[in-house]
Amino acid sequence: MTRPESAARSAGAPPEPTRAGSTLAVLAYTGVVASLMQTLVVPLLGDLPRILHASASNASWVVTITLLVAAVATPVAGRLGDMYGKRRMLIASTIPIMVGSIVCAVSTSLIPMIIGRGLQGLGVGTIPLAIALLRDVMPPERLGSAIALISSSLGIGGALGLPIASAVTEYSNWRVMFWVAAVLVAIATALIVLVVPEGTSEGPSGRFDIPGALLLGAALVCLLLPVSKGAAWGWTSGSTLGLFAAALVLLLVWGWWELRSPEPLVDLRITARPQVLVTNLASIAVGVGLYALQLSLPQLMQLPKALGYGLGQSMVMMGVWMATGGIMMMVISPIGAKLSAARGPKTTLVTGTLIMAAGYGVALPLMGSIGGLVVVNIICSTGVAFAYGAMPALIMGAVPQSETAAANSFNTLMRSIGTSVSAAVVGAVLAQMSVQMGSHSIPTEHGFRTVFLIGSVVCLVAALIAVLIPVRRAVQSVPAQPPETAKAFAEN
Structure with missing residues (x-):
């Protein structure tokens, strides 16, 4: 009696090692591509008013709308994934990114560009959906490292997207950037359809x-x-x-x-469990710490050397230096997974936040050279890789499998709230501590030092919150496969 592979899949059995590896590669690629949308328009920010024939205030909606749509769509996508299938919702989340990229590529005014960027924001839910799907389809011994990689793809894509977008913008037409994004997303969608298996769907069958x-x-x-x-x-x-x-x-x-x-969108009784609640609070602080770095370092690198503290880098070279953070996240993610397996994800989260705090601390004496800022970026990105890999593991260790996607989406939402708060705080600090030079307002050296100090304090607060996470013993091990799953896998 040999059951076909499809039966084993439907029962939730892990795929064969080759299939598991290809599934992880596709999900990681999809996560990186989705997170590229965060930094896609950064090189265009100064030119958007001219390109779209709009005021600077109105043009800023090109960034704001993506943030708002992503915040609303992420928990919705997670809940639908639990109810109707995570693979299905992954595909449904990538299609709006592709359509939005095409709309942006052909836009000649503000409104179409805002619509396209809003559609791109719908794709942020792919990352928590991918993390939740891993729990269903990956072999237990590879689950920790796989989760760490997918979770870190949010930072990896953001870091790698900056130099790519900068190079395309500087050496080609800005529309090419959106056409390239549409092609990358189309490839991701096709790969999900062809390679990724459907996970278990244990959610309620009732109404959304x-x-x-x-x-x-x-x-x-x-x-x-x-x-x-x-x-x-x-x-x-x-x-x-x-x-x-x-x-x-x-x-x-x-x-x-x-x-x-x-049948709530978010089960608040599960969210209120101490392990989930405190992890989400730590996620907000980690989001603040991460985004403060991404907002301050590029500005400092590109300011003129004549100021005495600017480093005079071109947009492309700034992107190259910032890309070191994304590369470091890819290298460190497996190490973080091993630490979680050996000591538990709580230890990994505390370690990551402390490393981030140290990175901000060394920024104060090292901010005068490009090499020093690269070191700061590498240290902080190392901490982000540890922290981002640990948070989903803590969440999934405290929720039932039927709530995995919704719980991870809510955790991603908490990180997004942290990055939004960070953008407001950093923007306010640098605007307040600035000098007027002609028609431009230039942040002062003291402003950047204040941002680095705030980043270090926030990361220390995140570490303190992480220390208080009450981890159950079961969290430190990979969830066991249900009896019917183990039987199906054995019979194959």
Whole structure:
């Protein structure tokens, strides 16, 4: 009696080693491509008003809309993945990125570009979906390293995307950048269809929580919009304070609804478990620490040497130096997985946040040279690789398999909130500590030192929060396969 391979797949059995390796490669590639969208338009920021015939304030929506859409779409994609299949939702998440890239490539004005960037934001949910799918299809002995790699792809793609986008922008037409993105995503979609198996689907078969999704989406928009635009609107303006108040009310209403719903978008009772709750709090702090580096180092590298603290690098060379962080994440991710296997993911998370804090600390004496900033980038990226690989492992060790995608998506949302807060804080600090030179406002050396100090303190806070995570013993081992899965795999 030999059951066909498809039967073993449907029962949740791990694929053969060759299939497992190809599955991991495809999911890692997809995660990197999806995260490329974060830094895709960074080299264009200064030229967007001219390209789109819009004011600088309106052109900034090209960045803001991606953030807002990603925040709303990520928990929705995770819940749908638990209900209807993670592979299916992976494919559904990549298609909007491809369509959005094409829309951006042919745009000649602001509105189409905003629509295209909004569609690209729908793809951020691919990373937590991929992490959740790994729990279903990877052999237990390879699960830890696979999770670390996929989780780090968010930082890897962001770091590698910067030099690629910079080179394309400098040596070719900016539209080529979006056409290339569309082709990369099309390849990812085809590979998922051809290579990636479907994971187990143990979620409820009932209806999707539409009211919960709408309430959470509205609350996140009201929260993140003033965080992103507060510096331009004024932090004490009626619009800013009104949206923050609306966000608080909507979050309370959403929480009340989720606790009453028989099939909630996010199971708050599971989210409130100490291990999940504290890990999510640490994720916010890690997001703040990560993005502060990505916002400050490129600016410092490109400022003129005549200032005395700028390093005078071109856009392309800045991208090359920043890419060292992405390369380091790829190298360190397997090491972080081994540390998690030996000492538990909590230890890895604490280690990562402490390394990030140390990286910001050494930035203060090393910021005067390009080599020093590369060292800072490598140290901080090492810490990010440890931390990003550990957080999904902590989350998945505390939730049932039927909640894996939703729980990981919510954790990704917490990181996104951290990066949004970081952007607001760093932007406010550098704007406040700046000097006017002609028509340009230039951040001062003291402003950058303040950002590095804030980054170090925030990472130390993240380490303290991580120390307080109450880890169950079961978390430190890979979840066992269910009896029917083990039987199906053995019979093959």
